[in-house]
Amino acid sequence: MISNYIINYDLSKKVDMSYLQKNYILPIEKHNLYTTVVASDDLTASYLESVYNTPIKYIIYSQKDINYALENISIKQELYDLYKKSLQMNIDNEQSDILEFFDKLIQLSIIKSSSDIHIETLRESMIIRFRIDGYLETVFRFKLELFNILSSVIKLLSSMDIAQRRIPQDGRFTKNIDGHHFDFRVSILPTITGESIVLRILENNTILNDINSLGISNDNLNTIKKSIEETSGMILVTGPTGSGKTTTLYSILEKLNSGSKKIITVEDPIEYNIENIQQVNINHEIGLTFSDILKNILRQDPDIIMIGEIRDSESLHIAMQAALTGHLVLATLHTNDSISTINRLIDLNAPPYLVASTIKTIISQRLIRKLCDTCKEKVKIGNDEYYKAIGCNICNIKGYKGREVICEVLSIDNTISSYILRQEDEAKTLKYAKSIGFKTLYEDGLSKIDKGLTTPEELYRLVSCQ
Numbered sequence: 001m002i003s004n005y006i007i008n009y010d011l012s013k014k015v016d017m018s019y020l021q022k023n024y025i026l027p028i029e030k031h032n033l034y035t036t037v038v039a040s041d042d043l044t045a046s047y048l049e050s051v052y053n054t055p056i057k058y059i060i061y062s063q064k065d066i067n068y069a070l071e072n073i074s075i076k077q078e079l080y081d082l083y084k085k086s087l088q089m090n091i092d093n094e095q096s097d098i099l100e101f102f103d104k105l106i107q108l109s110i111i112k113s114s115s116d117i118h119i120e121t122l123r124e125s126m127i128i129r130f131r132i133d134g135y136l137e138t139v140f141r142f143k144l145e146l147f148n149i150l151s152s153v154i155k156l157l158s159s160m161d162i163a164q165r166r167i168p169q170d171g172r173f174t175k176n177i178d179g180h181h182f183d184f185r186v187s188i189l190p191t192i193t194g195e196s197i198v199l200r201i202l203e204n205n206t207i208l209n210d211i212n213s214l215g216i217s218n219d220n221l222n223t224i225k226k227s228i229e230e231t232s233g234m235i236l237v238t239g240p241t242g243s244g245k246t247t248t249l250y251s252i253l254e255k256l257n258s259g260s261k262k263i264i265t266v267e268d269p270i271e272y273n274i275e276n277i278q279q280v281n282i283n284h285e286i287g288l289t290f291s292d293i294l295k296n297i298l299r300q301d302p303d304i305i306m307i308g309e310i311r312d313s314e315s316l317h318i319a320m321q322a323a324l325t326g327h328l329v330l331a332t333l334h335t336n337d338s339i340s341t342i343n344r345l346i347d348l349n350a351p352p353y354l355v356a357s358t359i360k361t362i363i364s365q366r367l368i369r370k371l372c373d374t375c376k377e378k379v380k381i382g383n384d385e386y387y388k389a390i391g392c393n394i395c396n397i398k399g400y401k402g403r404e405v406i407c408e409v410l411s412i413d414n415t416i417s418s419y420i421l422r423q424e425d426e427a428k429t430l431k432y433a434k435s436i437g438f439k440t441l442y443e444d445g446l447s448k449i450d451k452g453l454t455t456p457e458e459l460y461r462l463v464s465c466q
């Protein structure tokens with residue numbers, strides 16, 4: 001991987017950018033006897049030899065890999081400058097260089113639509129990775145010396161103890177970038193080589209939670225909209241970690257937030273602030289637990305209660321009681337599909353009669369990567385036509401840009417309710433649900449392939465890694 005090198009970006013400044021792009025090359029490091037350059041092909045080296053005044057040693061990578069390394073190169077060059085200055089930090093320049101480095105890093109992460117920034121120590125270097133559309137991508141590798149300087153700045157910004165390197169810490173800070181307000185949730189974990197720092201990027205003043213904009217297909221969207229008109233019972237959003245459950249829940253809340261209902265949420269931690277909603281943060285430090293809050297919520301005369309995640313049978317029990325007594329309860333649960341969720345609830349010691357009478361709707365979802373409109377290409381295999389991911393500068397050379405929801409929505413009607421009560425097997429429930437129009441997650445994904453929005457590979461990846 002090109003990202004295994006600590007790239008000296010000073011070298012690329014000496015050559016015209018268009019030359020690098022046209023020939024797919026990136027100079028990496030200069031030694032006394034030669035200069036290392038990654039390239040897609042062995043080139044005639046005379047031009048570069050004259051630029052660097054040494055023989056050139058080529059290391060061959062694919063054009064795609066080199067394109068990726070060349071992306072946003074001017075920002076990377078600036079970051080490299082600031083990195084060098086930060087290492088020479090003395091009393092004169094105080095912390096301004098490292099602060100500028102950090103700001104620029106955040107700026108780059110936002111340009112690349114990242115959801116998280118990971119800053120980690122390794123044995124002999126440190127790496128910075130961005131999570132983009134669910135995937136981690138290594139953006140930088142630097143000398144280990146930078147880490148402590150950077151870690152101190154982040155701790156300072158997030159009101160953490162700077163001297164503390166041996167216990168986990170968490171905090172948050174806010175930054176204004178190009179007129180947008182961003183919240184950062186920070187977690188620092190001590191590791192065997194130093195620390196692992198993760199910054200979750202939360203944009204806090206945009207309505208990113210419109211339920212119509214999540215990419216949910218029309219039939220499913222209509223079923224969901226109908227289900228949230230209920231005034232009691234429980235709606236569950238399920239899926240593995242990182243499947244967008246919380247965003248869906250927030251978008252439902254946003255839709256329900258009309259001002260005529262009292263809405264209370266219990267979260268760990270609160271990710272977005274919403275107007276007109278009472279949001280309660282779980283606070284482990286003072287022993288304020290999930291079930292403590294839930295027990296007290298009912299005295300607050302709520303109409304709608306949102307629970308971040310059901311983690312144990314006690315919280316499930318309280319949530320079900322609330323759903324049974326005239327409240328609409330929204331919650332998430334970590335399960336693979338909608339029908340197996342029923343058994344999961346029973347495994348959590350919920351009596352079948354209570355599951356049958358309280359659960360109204362189960363949404364099971366994943367986030368599927370969308371093909372980049374700029375570079376996708378139609379391919380024909382047999383009689384089938386679909387699109388293939390290629391990769392261009394618009395999409396970080398990935399071929400995909402952005403993600404949307406694929407889901408299955410199971411409405412619990414009287415028949416399914418009676419199946420739950422009698423604990424019928426899942427196959428019978430599935431067969432019945434299909435007879436009344438239920439479409440599985442996989443079928444929903446297929447319809448996105450038909451529309452040219454994603455690829456078969458992406459769908460197989462999602463449904464096979466459960």
Ligand SMILES: [Zn+2]
Pocket residue numbers: 372373374375376390391392393394395399400
């Ligand atoms: Zn593209």
